[in-house]
Amino acid sequence: MAILVDKNTRLxxxxxxxxxxxxxxxxxxxxxxxxxxxxxxxxxGMTACDGRVPVFDTAREAVxxxxxxxxxxxxxxxxxxxxxxxxADAGIAVVVCITEGIPVVDMIRVRNYIKPLGTRLVGPNCPxxxxxxxxxxxxxxxxxxxxxxxxLVSRSGTLTYEVVYALxxxxxxxxxxxxxxxxxxxxxxxxxxxxxxxxxxxxxxxVLIGEIGGNDEEIAARYIAAHMTKPVVAFIAGRTAPPGKRxxxxxxxxxGGEGTAAGKIAALEAVGVRVAEHPEQIADLIAxx
Amino acid sequence: xxxxxxxxxRIFAQYGVPIxxxxxxxxxxxxxxxxGRLGGTVVVKSQVLVGGRGKxxxxxxxxxxxxxxxxxxxxxxxxxxxxxxxxVLVDQAADIxxxxxxxxxxxxxxxxxxxxxxxxxxxEIEEVARVNPEAIKKVHVDPFIGLRGYQTRWLAxxxxxxxxxxxxxxxxxxxxxxxxxxxxxxxxxxxxxxxxGAGNLxxxxxxxxxxxxxxYRHPDLAKKRDIDEETPTEREAREAGLSYIQLDxxxxxxxxxxxxxxxxxxxxxxxxxxxxNFLDIGGGAQADRVATALRLILADPNVKAVLFNIFGGIxxxxxxxxxxxxxxxxxxxQVPLVARLVGTNEKExxxxxxxxxxxxxxxxTLAEAAxxxxxxxxxxxxx
Numbered sequence: 054m055a056i057l058v059d060k061n062t063r064l065x066x067x068x069x070x071x072x073x074x075x076x077x078x079x080x081x082x083x084x085x086x087x088x089x090x091x092x093x094x095x096x097x098g099m100t101a102c103d104g105r106v107p108v109f110d111t112a113r114e115a116v117x118x119x120x121x122x123x124x125x126x127x128x129x130x131x132x133x134x135x136x137x138x139x140x141a142d143a144g145i146a147v148v149v150c151i152t153e154g155i156p157v158v159d160m161i162r163v164r165n166y167i168k169p170l171g172t173r174l175v176g177p178n179c180p181x182x183x184x185x186x187x188x189x190x191x192x193x194x195x196x197x198x199x200x201x202x203x204x205l206v207s208r209s210g211t212l213t214y215e216v217v218y219a220l221x222x223x224x225x226x227x228x229x230x231x232x233x234x235x236x237x238x239x240x241x242x243x244x245x246x247x248x249x250x251x252x253x254x255x256x257x258x259x260v261l262i263g264e265i266g267g268n269d270e271e272i273a274a275r276y277i278a279a280h281m282t283k284p285v286v287a288f289i290a291g292r293t294a295p296p297g298k299r300x301x302x303x304x305x306x307x308x309g310g311e312g313t314a315a316g317k318i319a320a321l322e323a324v325g326v327r328v329a330e331h332p333e334q335i336a337d338l339i340a341x342x
Numbered sequence: 343x344x345x346x347x348x349x350x351x352r353i354f355a356q357y358g359v360p361i362x363x364x365x366x367x368x369x370x371x372x373x374x375x376x377x378g379r380l381g382g383t384v385v386v387k388s389q390v391l392v393g394g395r396g397k398x399x400x401x402x403x404x405x406x407x408x409x410x411x412x413x414x415x416x417x418x419x420x421x422x423x424x425x426x427x428x429x430v431l432v433d434q435a436a437d438i439x440x441x442x443x444x445x446x447x448x449x450x451x452x453x454x455x456x457x458x459x460x461x462x463x464x465x466e467i468e469e470v471a472r473v474n475p476e477a478i479k480k481v482h483v484d485p486f487i488g489l490r491g492y493q494t495r496w497l498a499x500x501x502x503x504x505x506x507x508x509x510x511x512x513x514x515x516x517x518x519x520x521x522x523x524x525x526x527x528x529x530x531x532x533x534x535x536x537x538x539g540a541g542n543l544x545x546x547x548x549x550x551x552x553x554x555x556x557x558y559r560h561p562d563l564a565k566k567r568d569i570d571e572e573t574p575t576e577r578e579a580r581e582a583g584l585s586y587i588q589l590d591x592x593x594x595x596x597x598x599x600x601x602x603x604x605x606x607x608x609x610x611x612x613x614x615x616x617x618x619n620f621l622d623i624g625g626g627a628q629a630d631r632v633a634t635a636l637r638l639i640l641a642d643p644n645v646k647a648v649l650f651n652i653f654g655g656i657x658x659x660x661x662x663x664x665x666x667x668x669x670x671x672x673x674x675x676q677v678p679l680v681a682r683l684v685g686t687n688e689k690e691x692x693x694x695x696x697x698x699x700x701x702x703x704x705x706x707t708l709a710e711a712a713x714x715x716x717x718x719x720x721x722x723x724x725x
Contacts, residue, residue, distance in 0.1 A: 080656070130555065156556035157448060158526050162485045164453040194655035194686060209601025211653045215708070218653070218685060235600060237450050237528075264601055267450045290604035293589070293611045294620070301585040301600025301622040303555060304450070309468035314608075331609045332602075333709055 055184035055229040056204065056249040056256075057147055057175070058123060062188050065121035065145065066091045067128055067136045069101045069108060073151075074127035077192050078102050081125075084189040090115035092139075112136075112143035123147040125181060125190050130154035133177060134163050141172040148240070149190050150177035157303070160238040167240075174240025178303065180210040180232035183217075193217075193230060201226015203339060204250035206243060207262035208235050208269075208302070212290060212332060216262060219336040228256045235264070235302025243273035251281055258284050258342050260335055261326075263317055265291030266305045270317035278324035284342040287321050288329045289314045343552045343567050346389045348431045350548035353525060354532065357517035361545045364433030373414030376432040378407040383435040386413045388420060388427040391571055393466065398422045403435060425570050436546050441534035442501060443467055444515060446483075446522045454482045455522065457489065457515065461501040463534030477501075489519040503537075510543045525563060526556025575638050582634045584623060591616030592719045594639035594648040594677075596632070598623050598657060606651045609708060615716035618645045632662070633669035640675050647719035649711060650681040652691075659683040659691030670700050678703060678718035682711035 058064075064081070068074040069091025079102050082088050090109055091101050097110030109115040112124065124145045128136040133152035140148045148167075155177050167174060175182060181191010185198040192210075197218045203225050207213040213232055220227065231246050233239055243261060250256045259281075263270040270289065277285050292314040294300050296307040307313050318328045329335045345353070351361045363380055366389065367373035377384045388400030395401050400422050404410035410432060420427045441463030449456040460478045462470045470477055479500035481493040494512040503511055514535065522530040529551040536546045557564040572580065579586030585600060593610045597603035600622045607617035619642065623635050639648055652662045662683060670679075680703040683691040695702050703718060705711035717723035 077656075131558070154555045156526050156559070157528060157553045158485075158523060158556060161448070161453055161455065165485055192656060197655070197685065207601070209599065211597075211599025211655060212601035212605050214655045214685065215602060215605075215653050237448060238453050262601070264604060269450070272451065288605075290601050290608060292608040293617055294604055294607070295587070295589065298587050298620075299554075300587065300604055300620055303553075305600060305604070309466070309471075311468075330612055331709060331712075332605050333707055 055187060056246070056253050057173070057229060057231065058182050058188045058190050059184050060187040062123045062190070063087050063089045063119065063121045064190060065089065065112065065115050065119070065124040065140070066106070067112065067124055067126045067140060069093055069106060069127070070096050071127055075101055077127065078106060080195070081189050084195040086188045086190065089119040090121050112139045112145065116143045116145065121145065123190065124149070126150040126152055128152060134159040137163050137174060138166060141167040141170050145172060147173050147175065149175040149179070149181050151179060151181055151191055153178040155236070157238055160236065164238055164240060175231065176234040176239060178236040179234030180213060182232070183230045185227050191232065193232065197221060198230060199226035201228070202255065202257035203227045203260060204253065204256035204258070205230045205260040205262070206246040206250070207232055208264050209262055209290065212262060215332050216260060216288070216335050219333055220339065223336045223340055225336060225339055228253060235304050237267065237304040243269050244276040247273060247276055247281060247285070251283060256283065258286070258339055260339060261285055261287040263287065263289045264302070264305050265294050265300065265307050265314050266302070266312040268312065271320040274320040274324045274326065277326060285326050286329065286335055286338040286342060287326050288332055288335050289317045343554055343557065344391045344571055345550040345552065345566060346391065346429070346568065347387065347548055348389055349566055350530070350550040351545060353521050353550065354518060354545055354548050357521040359514050359517045359532070359545050360543060361548070362433040362436055364431055366429050366431050367414060368429050370411040370415040370418070373430055373432050374407045374411035377404060377410030380432070380434045384410050385433050385435045386410055386417055387431045387433065388417050388422060389429040389431055390422045390425045390427055391568055392423045392425055395422060400427065436536050436544055437539035438536050439539050440537035442503070442537070443470070443533045444518060444535045445529070445531035445533065446518060447529050449482060452482055454484065455519070456480050456482050457493070457497065457519065459497040459501050463536070467533070483519060489516050506541070507537065507543055514543055514545070525550065526553045526559060527551060528553045575641055579638055582631070584621065584631065584635055584638070586638055587620040588642065589617050589619055590644065591618045592644055592646040593715050594618045594642065594645040595651065596621050596623060596635055596639060596648065597651045598653060602651065602653060606649065606708070606712070609712040610649065610716060613712045613716045615712070615719055618642055629665035629668035632665035633672045636669040636673050636675070640673060640677070645677060647678045647680065647715050648675065649715040650679065651708060651711060652683045654683065654685030654687060654691070658687045659685060660687045660694055663691040663694035667694065667698050667700070678723065680705060680711055680715040680718060682706065682708060
């Protein structure tokens with residue numbers, strides 16, 4: 054078991070013929086992910102990744118022809134919002150958007166449009182999903198992970214890899230690693246993943262990696278207190294971040310005294326979540342849970 | 343990207359929001375001329391991208407053109423929270439009967455814009471939220487339906503606005519919402535929105551923050567970026583596609599990935615040091631980007647040591663190691679360097695660094711790297 058993607062996932066790659074799209078599709082195929090189709094408007098009928106993946110002009114054709122049920126978006130920022138809408142309208146259940154730099158106003162429309170369609174969006178501006186040994190959807194390096202009992206959800210990219218690497222090195226494998234993304238408007242938030250991990254029988258412990266900006270970690274803390282039976286260990290990046298400055302991610306900013314690391318850490322500790330002082334300590338804390 | 347008060351108010355005015363008559367001036371003589379044209383009492387307001395201008399002496403009334411000139415001269419000589427005042431706005435002074443607040447931001451938790459109104463205008467909304475949260479009324483705006491009349495009526499009623507002003511308030515609120523959406527803003531605020539002695543609404547002060555990701559659609563707005571919003575180094579970094587923020591510590595940090603960059607800053611502090619910067623070199627980490635990044639870090643005279651923290655995922659550590667060496671050839675740093683390369687091809691990466699003529703201090707864990715960087719910055723560790 055895992056959450057969101059597994060060995061039965063039939064993946065569609067949007068923007069498959071772009072440089073990023075083709076490179077990462079090859080990586081996903083080599084990992085064993087079932088990549089069944091790609092979409093690039095105007096390139097229908099061609100193949101990508103040395104003939105391994107058929108390309109379609111539209112997501113709808115790709116779904117009709119191949120039964121794709123998940124998609125990953127590598128389309129440039131100006132066209133990515135449209136790609137998400139196209140996937141949702143084609144009936145795709147899980148859409149993972151890697152693209153960084155989509156305007157917030159576009160994402161507000163996308164988020165509100167796809168909600169009633171029942172499509173789950175992960176991202177944008179995220180590294181994607183990795184269910185070790187089964188499926189890799191996005192850009193996470195597959196070889197640092199291993200199957201095991203830890204569920205991991207994070208707003209970051211390389212910081213996630215760092216933690217996964219440390220967990221794997223200590224023999225603590227993962228059910229699924231989820232990068233939810235660093236933008237202000239994202240499709241899947243901490244509480245959505247906590248709910249999925251709580252329901253997943255294979256997940257025994259959960260790692261939550263947050264950062265400054267917004268109040269998703271505070272909302273997660275309330276959720277953990279009310280609904281989680283499985284232990285959660287957390288880390289919050291940005292204790293030394295100054296207010297009013299965007300720290301790389303569009304959503305990582307302290308505004309009007311809101312979104313500080315101190316506030317998030319206090320909220321999590323208040324509900325009994327242990328918060329690591331630095332990333333490597335997460336593996337220690339998880340090992341002792 | 344932040345806009346100045348005068349820029350924000352001019353945008354609002356294009357959407358039918360009434361603003362005071364006025365103009366910007368960069369010299370005392372210009373300010374005197376604007377005041378002369380306006381006649382009567384004027385208010386001279388420093389245009390800097392920080393709050394608390396009034397307390398810092400950056401907003402003054404003047405009762406004649408000569409006085410406006412004198413006041414402008416004094417304000418133009420000010421530095422407010424480290425920012426020089428380069429421009430003043432000279433506005434006709436308003437006859438203020440009541441001050442209210444009207445603003446719009448994005449509610450991340452609901453994924454919709456939220457419009458907020460408060461009867462306590464002229465104070466920062468965060469302060470009102472802390473002290474008297476009941477004074478703030480909020481409505482979420484559906485992106486497909488837009489802001490509706492019943493919503494603005496509810497806001498107006500909620501803050502106790504004179505019913506005679508409801509129509510005007512509705513127009514201003516809708517104008518502000520349109521300005522927000524069509525400018526790709528993340529914040530648009532009128533504070534205060536004033537009820538004048540004559541019983542009209544007037545946007546006396548305004549503020550806008552634009553979403554950098556939406557700027558490509560607004561080349562005219564992108565040109566308005568104030569040079570004082572970022573340091574020269576931050577500007578150079580942005581133009582080079584690097585994400586860099588200058589801090590006041592002594593350990594320069596070069597990291598791939600924003601979250602890991604923050605965690606690296608935090609861990610230097612945890613071990614008794616302080617970070618000199620936030621820097622995300624992004625994925626790939628080609629040699630020229632690494633070199634530019636290193637040059638920017640070393641341009642800061644406070645930097646006493648540099649910490650490279652690279653997690654190789656898709657990025658390979660051997661490539662990054664080569665990038666670091668190329669950068670060192672070009673930049674020739676005089677401070678100790680600590681390098682930690684982990685992940686894909688880490689062994690090859692470390693070998694490349696070890697075989698070079700440069701004496702890099704190496705570490706395997708992040709904790710070890712941070713401790714070594716702190717010790718090196720404090721002169722307790724030789725390369």
